[in-house]
Amino acid sequence: MSKQTFNNTCFDQVSVGDKLPPLEIDITPSLIVSTAIASRDYQDVHHDKTRAQELGSPDIFMNILTSNGLVGSYVTDWAGPEAILQSVNIRLGAPNYPGDTMIMSGEVIAKREEDGKYLVDLAVAGKNNIGVHVSGKVVVDLLKTAP
Numbered sequence: 001m002s003k004q005t006f007n008n009t010c011f012d013q014v015s016v017g018d019k020l021p022p023l024e025i026d027i028t029p030s031l032i033v034s035t036a037i038a039s040r041d042y043q044d045v046h047h048d049k050t051r052a053q054e055l056g057s058p059d060i061f062m063n064i065l066t067s068n069g070l071v072g073s074y075v076t077d078w079a080g081p082e083a084i085l086q087s088v089n090i091r092l093g094a095p096n097y098p099g100d101t102m103i104m105s106g107e108v109i110a111k112r113e114e115d116g117k118y119l120v121d122l123a124v125a126g127k128n129n130i131g132v133h134v135s136g137k138v139v140v141d142l143l144k145t146a147p
Contacts, residue, residue: 008080011111011118011142020078020106020122025070027100027128032062039065062096067134071124074104075138079120082143086119090136100128109137117141 025031036046041063044051052060072088096102103126110121119139126134 008082008143008146009078010146011113011120011144013146014108014111014120014142016108016110018108020074020104020108020124023074023077023104025102025104025126027062027096027098027102029060029098032060032066032096032098035066035069036063039063039069041065057095059097062133064090064092067092067096067126070102070104070126071134071136071138074126075106075122075124075140078106079140079142084141086117086139086141088136088138090124090134092134093132094128094130096126096128096133100130102126102128102133106138118144 033047036043043063045055045057046060046063049060068088068090071090072085076083076085104124105127106122106124108120109123112119119141122138122140124136124138125132
């Protein structure tokens, strides 16, 4: 997985319509298996290719907890270490199989000050060669201005 490093993104710097930088994530068997195990998801379709094929899948595939974690990481890498995820609401679509590359993208769809928090709503998506793997909305609390 290629990793990008970002500075703190501040509320005052963000505008509705801003795009987050794309991020390419290589979907490897190790990523699928290790993150399923790390999230205690021992379903055989996430580590046993033969069993996944018996159930109609061409290969093992990524679990939702990993997808959720990748979405959260993508947003916090953009937002910076001072940001706080308020909510992550995702939906899965096309499976992520080994050999895929998922390209994460995001866009600022709203911003507001609420109860002393500087909230930014983001539409996020991760697409692979089949289609949209994950999509949803993330709300993040940012610093108002740079420290």
